[in-house]
Amino acid sequence: MAVSEKEALCPYRLVLEHVTSRWGVLVLIELLDRPYRFSELRRTISAYGGGRGVSEKMLTQTLQTLERDGLVHRDAKPVIPPRVDYSLTGLGREAAEQVRALSQWTRDRMDDVEKARQTYDEARAAS
Amino acid sequence: MAVSEKEALCPYRLVLEHVTSRWGVLVLIELLDRPYRFSELRRTISAYGGGRGVSEKMLTQTLQTLERDGLVHRDAKPVIPPRVDYSLTGLGREAAEQVRALSQWTRDRMDDVEKARQTYDEARAAS
DNA sequence: CAGTATCCGTGTTGATACTG
DNA sequence: CAGTATCAACACGGATACTG
Numbered sequence: 001m002a003v004s005e006k007e008a009l010c011p012y013r014l015v016l017e018h019v020t021s022r023w024g025v026l027v028l029i030e031l032l033d034r035p036y037r038f039s040e041l042r043r044t045i046s047a048y049g050g051g052r053g054v055s056e057k058m059l060t061q062t063l064q065t066l067e068r069d070g071l072v073h074r075d076a077k078p079v080i081p082p083r084v085d086y087s088l089t090g091l092g093r094e095a096a097e098q099v100r101a102l103s104q105w106t107r108d109r110m111d112d113v114e115k116a117r118q119t120y121d122e123a124r125a126a127s
Numbered sequence: 128m129a130v131s132e133k134e135a136l137c138p139y140r141l142v143l144e145h146v147t148s149r150w151g152v153l154v155l156i157e158l159l160d161r162p163y164r165f166s167e168l169r170r171t172i173s174a175y176g177g178g179r180g181v182s183e184k185m186l187t188q189t190l191q192t193l194e195r196d197g198l199v200h201r202d203a204k205p206v207i208p209p210r211v212d213y214s215l216t217g218l219g220r221e222a223a224e225q226v227r228a229l230s231q232w233t234r235d236r237m238d239d240v241e242k243a244r245q246t247y248d249e250a251r252a253a254s
Numbered sequence: 255c256a257g258t259a260t261c262c263g264t265g266t267t268g269a270t271a272c273t274g
Numbered sequence: 275c276a277g278t279a280t281c282a283a284c285a286c287g288g289a290t291a292c293t294g
Contacts, residue, residue, distance in 0.1 A: 071240075120195045
């Protein structure tokens with residue numbers, strides 16, 4: 001997420017980093033489908049593949065940041081046990097769509113990238 | 128950039144992180160305009176605003192990663208003093224355009240974000 | 255369930271010095 | 275000029291324990 005001295009960065013860079021942050025990307029993409037509850041979101045994202053999932057802490061942090069930026073809407077129902085639904089705001093939806101597009105592109109071009117890597121690695125294996 | 132255990136992440140997530148990494152974003156956007164030499168790129172990006180600039184190390188790392196992924200082309204001329212030009216590949220240009228779009232969107236919506244933040248902060252200042 | 259608070263390992267970052 | 279190598283700091287991310 002990057003929160004430290006990045007307060008010193010130009011504001012828009014900051015938002016960009018929130019949006020493109022490790023978990024920010026996944027949260028936005030998931031919420032594009034439908035609203036999610038906290039744990040539900042956690043499970044879904046964790047199952048996403050690769051490394052282990054999000055810690056509660058990181059998911060909380062990510063959601064709070066995105067909420068503060070006005071991209072995510074938090075709806076806490078005053079019931080017991082607690083129930084909180086997260087969804088995208090209009091602003092958030094715009095961002096999420098861009099992110100999804102980039103993510104999609106990456107998947108589409110994966111073959112080219114892998115090929116490029118192979119070429120690169122072979123070239124320097126010949127040292 | 129993120130290079131550690133992220134080797135364990137699904138490959139496309141990895142590329143996505145390269146592309147959206149702190150300096151990766153700026154490199155791609157700058158190279159969209161024209162080719163740059165190493166130091167030139169370093170100065171331009173550093174002047175970008177906010178925090179201090181890229182360290183040589185980080186710029187090198189970023190460029191190497193992007194080159195390996197086939198997004199950036201490195202043209203090292205065998206002269207003294209050394210001269211190396213960096214430019215986008217076709218693949219890189221596609222990525223860069225997406226990134227620029229996202230970056231542009233962020234700038235455009237900055238006002239809304241700032242407003243949202245203010246609202247958010249005020250709401251919780253009333254604690 | 256949905257968080258908060260705290261602590262700690264480790265990776266990423268960046269200064270600095272050096273090389274071709 | 276265009277890097278590489280080394281080292282130290284610090285922030286990030288996660289595990290754990292606790293709360294409403």
